[in-house]
Amino acid sequence: MKAVVAKRVERGDADLSEIRDLARAAGYEVVGELTQTREEDAAYAFGEGKVEELAVLTHEVDADAVIVDNRLGPYQTYNIGGKLPEGVEVVDRFTLILDIFGQRAQTRKAQLQVELAELRYELPRAEAKTSLAKRDERPGFMGLGEYDESRERDIKNQIADIKRELDAIAEKAETRREQRRESGFDLVALAGYTNAGKSTLMRRLAAELDVDENEDRHPDLDTTAESEDRLFTTLGTTTRRADTGRRDVLLTDTVGFVSDLPHWLVESFESTLDSVYHADLVLLVVDASEPIEEMREKLVTCHDTLYERNEAPIVTVLNKIDRVDEAELAEKREALSALAPNPVAVSGLTGERVDELRDRIERELPDWQFERLVLPLADDTMSLVSWVHDHANVEAEEYEGEQVVLEFEARPSIVERARAKASDLAAVESA
Ligand SMILES: Nc1nc2c(ncn2[C@@H]2O[C@H](COP(=O)(O)OP(=O)(O)OP(=O)(O)O)[C@@H](O)[C@H]2O)c(=O)[nH]1
Numbered sequence: 566m567k568a569v570v571a572k573r574v575e576r577g578d579a580d581l582s583e584i585r586d587l588a589r590a591a592g593y594e595v596v597g598e599l600t601q602t603r604e605e606d607a608a609y610a611f612g613e614g615k616v617e618e619l620a621v622l623t624h625e626v627d628a629d630a631v632i633v634d635n636r637l638g639p640y641q642t643y644n645i646g647g648k649l650p651e652g653v654e655v656v657d658r659f660t661l662i663l664d665i666f667g668q669r670a671q672t673r674k675a676q677l678q679v680e681l682a683e684l685r686y687e688l689p690r691a692e693a694k695t696s697l698a699k700r701d702e703r704p705g706f707m708g709l710g711e712y713d714e715s716r717e718r719d720i721k722n723q724i725a726d727i728k729r730e731l732d733a734i735a736e737k738a739e740t741r742r743e744q745r746r747e748s749g750f751d752l753v754a755l756a757g758y759t760n761a762g763k764s765t766l767m768r769r770l771a772a773e774l775d776v777d778e779n780e781d782r783h784p785d786l787d788t789t790a791e792s793e794d795r796l797f798t799t800l801g802t803t804t805r806r807a808d809t810g811r812r813d814v815l816l817t818d819t820v821g822f823v824s825d826l827p828h829w830l831v832e833s834f835e836s837t838l839d840s841v842y843h844a845d846l847v848l849l850v851v852d853a854s855e856p857i858e859e860m861r862e863k864l865v866t867c868h869d870t871l872y873e874r875n876e877a878p879i880v881t882v883l884n885k886i887d888r889v890d891e892a893e894l895a896e897k898r899e900a901l902s903a904l905a906p907n908p909v910a911v912s913g914l915t916g917e918r919v920d921e922l923r924d925r926i927e928r929e930l931p932d933w934q935f936e937r938l939v940l941p942l943a944d945d946t947m948s949l950v951s952w953v954h955d956h957a958n959v960e961a962e963e964y965e966g967e968q969v970v971l972e973f974e975a976r977p978s979i980v981e982r983a984r985a986k987a988s989d990l991a992a993v994e995s996a
């Protein structure tokens with residue numbers, strides 16, 4: 566599939582680099598490009614003359630599609646399509662991203678999310694089609710087939726069904742998070758712009774061990790976190806164990822953020838991002854090898870996506886420092902200090918300074934509570950001792966006559982449960 570990419574900006578020069586990458590990620594070969602700096606035209610988005618130019622170019626390079634890096638209304642899409650050679654498709658930024666997501670979606674959850682996003686995209690277009698058809702001006706609008714009012718109703722019903730199924734999946738995930746926390750794990754999520762290096766860093770931080778005990782029960786856990794120099798390599802979530810020293814951490818890799826995504830598309834992927842919003846700590850990964858302005862824009866997108874829903878503290882990770890020298894890194898740190906206060910700089914690829922990141926993760930995780938329990942030696946004492954070993958960090962275990970003294974640190978809920986279990990022991994003992 567060959568494509569021409571086009572973009573309109575209100576001022577300055579249009580930068581096509583990201584839309585080119587997105588087009589490639591969707592499987593297109595980019596064979597031509599065109600930009601325009603002007604106000605939005607209501608009918609064509611671009612100026613009408615520019616669209617005619619686009620038609621000539623499309624014909625010359627024999628493209629199958631025109632990919633527009635702007636938000637296009639249904640009528641603008643239709644009007645542009647009307648000027649292009651027969652059969653050339655008009656794809657806007659959102660349709661393109663949906664297309665990539667659709668190609669990558671492997672799990673039930675990912676497929677549902679893509680479907681939901683597609684339906685939400687289609688709904689206003691079905692409405693537009695209806696009103697066009699009612700005016701009887703343009704039958705067969707956008708080649709979507711015959712006008713049919715029931716389509717709108719169908720879409721709304723399907724949206725409701727999918728939401729219900731996704732809610733059920735999200736609820737299961739929430740239960741799973743709670744179980745993991747109860748097992749003494751801290752939940753750390755990797756978030757960041759697409760291609761920032763999240764999956765690479767995940768593999769660097771993770772212990773060999775996959776969290777595959779859940780694989781059958783939770784098919785949304787992929788077994789590998791692939792890395793590739795391609796946008797949206799990761800779509801679902803992957804969770805792995807990581808050892809930072811004292812704490813047992815479960816790391817979750819997530820779908821990358823991208824700018825100019827409509828609200829509803831992000832929402833469709835909300836339950837994927839739940840692992841970020843409900844983590845104990847978020848590592849916000851930024852590609853530090855990019856120019857400052859690009860880093861800034863991507864950081865803003867990330868914060869916008871996280872804003873409101875995120876509950877966890879955020880540590881910014883400046884990644885790919887193997888490609889940046891010290892002076893440049895210092896300059897970037899300084900320039901971005903408002904958006905990325907006190908960042909950690911690492912290379913996920915080479916492993917450089919990843920130890921510092923591990924230390925930082927430990928420091929930023931919610932504090933554990935210290936507890937000293939004196940347990941009578943009863944039948945169930947040893948199973949309690951091993952439970953504490955599984956859920957906490959045991960600092961001392963001493964046997965004094967008929968008693969065991971346990972000193973440990975754990976998250977407050979674990980300490981509470983250990984106390985309850987200990988008092989059950991004592992009650993049995995004195996009975
Ligand atoms: N030089 C260098 N390259 C890196 C580093 N970390 C990741 N990369 C490269 O950056 C590209 C993207 O890495 P990924 O780990 O797939 O990035 P991601 O954030 O998971 O990307 P998506 O899942 O597509 O959103 C790959 O080509 C990696 O090899 C790094 O520390 N240094």
Ligand SMILES: [Mg+2]
Nearest residue numbers: 763764798799
């Ligand atoms: Mg990835």
